[in-house]
Amino acid sequence: MTTPTIEQIMQHGSVRSYKPDPVAPETVETIVAAAQRSATSSNLQMYSVVAVTDAEKRARLKELCNNQAHIAQAPVFLAWCADLSRLDRVCRRRGYTQVTEHVESFLVAAMDASIAMQTATVAAESLGLGACYIGAIRNHPRQVIELLRLPKLTFPVCGMTLGWPAAAPRLRPRLATEAILHWERYDAGDEERYLLDYDRAMIETGIYDGRQVAVPGQEGEVEDYGWMEHSARRVSQAVRTDLRDILAEQGFDLK
Ligand SMILES: Cc1cc2nc3c(=O)[nH]c(=O)nc-3n(C[C@H](O)[C@H](O)[C@H](O)COP(=O)(O)O)c2cc1C
Structure with missing residues (x-):
């Protein structure tokens, strides 16, 4: 439809x-x-x-x-x-x-x-x-x-x-809808399959080309760099850590 x-x-x-x-x-x-x-x-x-x-x-x-x-x-x-x-x-x-x-x-x-x-x-x-x-x-x-x-x-x-x-x-693929949509209750059951599929789909777009660096000491092997690695690196860094102070200056106390 x-x-x-x-x-x-x-x-x-x-x-x-x-x-x-x-x-x-x-x-x-x-x-x-x-x-x-x-x-x-x-x-x-x-x-x-x-x-x-x-x-x-x-x-x-x-x-x-x-x-x-x-x-x-x-x-x-x-x-x-x-x-x-x-x-x-x-x-x-x-x-x-x-x-x-x-x-x-x-x-x-x-x-x-x-x-x-x-x-x-x-x-x-x-x-x-x-x-x-x-x-x-x-x-x-x-x-x-x-x-x-x-x-x-x-x-x-x-x-x-x-x-x-x-x-x-360029259209970027998305996670499978099943990974996002849960019926009646949250269920991350099949998540690994969706994540691995998505990693492959994102790598195939070429978006991460150049980021897949050679693995030291392993001829021809490249680092496993897909959406999971990219996103995990991203969210494991603290960013914009001063926002609470700036929001307070603007009158949003966030109590
Ligand atoms: C809240 C929000 C902030 C974003 N900030 C930026 C940004 O600062 N610079 C940028 O180039 N894209 C930014 N984006 C775009 C995302 O990178 C983009 O939506 C995502 O990679 C998916 O790609 P698509 O929109 O082409 O499908 C932002 C998207 C959202 C929803």
């Missing part, structure tokens, strides 16, 4: 190479309006998005986000922010005090922002545009907050490059 929507979603690939052609402001507005149709917790709409087209600002964002070339190359950068500040202003107008210090407040706002940005991606891709999330926006949040003039009670949860793809993106 499929639909044109599912067909389009199944063609998703992150785009990291863009044509120089601009994206019309009306197109960005259409994409954000579509994103706004997403469900939000209690219709509180606890997110905002800052669209950056200015080349100098994008160059600075590139520097702040691990020097990823596609950030300066894409004509639009979208900074998706958890945003409790609007409701803080609403509370003040109505004579209330917003409770913002618990994990739940930040989680709700971060979920609202995440759901909206995925809807934006689907909308953008339906127009033939390409996008790539930029989690590296959290590498130097203080500088991003200053650059984009983000007020207290906002936080940039994720960036996104947006533009016309220079080439169709």
Whole structure:
């Protein structure tokens, strides 16, 4: 069973190479309006998005986000922010005090922002545009907050490059659906088979070529470097360890 929507979603690939052609402001507005149709917790709409087209600002964002070339190359950068500040202003107008210090407040706002940005991606891709999330926006949040003039009670949860793809993106295989979907109760039973299959599928894409270094002392043998090795190395390093402090500075105490 499929639909044109599912067909389009199944063609998703992150785009990291863009044509120089601009994206019309009306197109960005259409994409954000579509994103706004997403469900939000209690219709509180606890997110905002800052669209950056200015080349100098994008160059600075590139520097702040691990020097990823596609950030300066894409004509639009979208900074998706958890945003409790609007409701803080609403509370003040109505004579209330917003409770913002618990994990739940930040989680709700971060979920609202995440759901909206995925809807934006689907909308953008339906127009033939390409996008790539930029989690590296959290590498130097203080500088991003200053650059984009983000007020207290906002936080940039994720960036996104947006533009016309220079080439169709390479589609990365996914884990078998059975590895992700559990019926009635969690069951990691057949996991090893799915993981080994996926390792092979990812190696076959060539994504890890060059990472499979020779095993010392074993002629012709290369290191077993697939998705498991790549991902395990990734998650065994501590990254962005100062986020709790920066969130607190922005008014999210995460109690
Ligand atoms: C929250 C999030 C943050 C990401 N951050 C980056 C990033 O900083 N730079 C980048 O090039 N890709 C980034 N990506 C894209 C992922 O690397 C990509 O989605 C994943 O490798 C799967 O590839 P695909 O989207 O092409 O299928 C991010 C994706 C997500 C969901």
